[in-house]
Amino acid sequence: LLHETIYQTVLDQLVExxxxxKVGDxxxxxxxLGPLHTPASKVNFEKGIDIIKSQ
Known part of the structure; x- marks a missing residue:
């Protein structure tokens, strides 16, 4: 949770x-971060992103 007065600052810092x-080998x-080498890895990664977005 972030106070609205610092939300944009924290978001900008996270984006940077x-x-x-580095994604790669x-x-x-x-x-x-290595590759998502199986369909299950991709699904799990996407689920994590969805959870983060919903919070």
């Missing part, structure tokens, strides 16, 4: 942080 996330040290 996630722009820095999970064996590389710089990679933070």
């Amino acid at each position: 942080a996630y722009k820095q996330v 999970p064996l590389e040290k710089a990679t933070l």
Whole structure:
């Protein structure tokens, strides 16, 4: 939960942080998020996003 007076600031900071996330080969040290290699992985990821959006 965030107070409405800081919501936009926090959102902007999160957007900038996630722009820095490297998606790629999970064996590389710089990679933070690997591929969604199975249909179940994709579904679970999307469910998580839906949960976040609903809160």
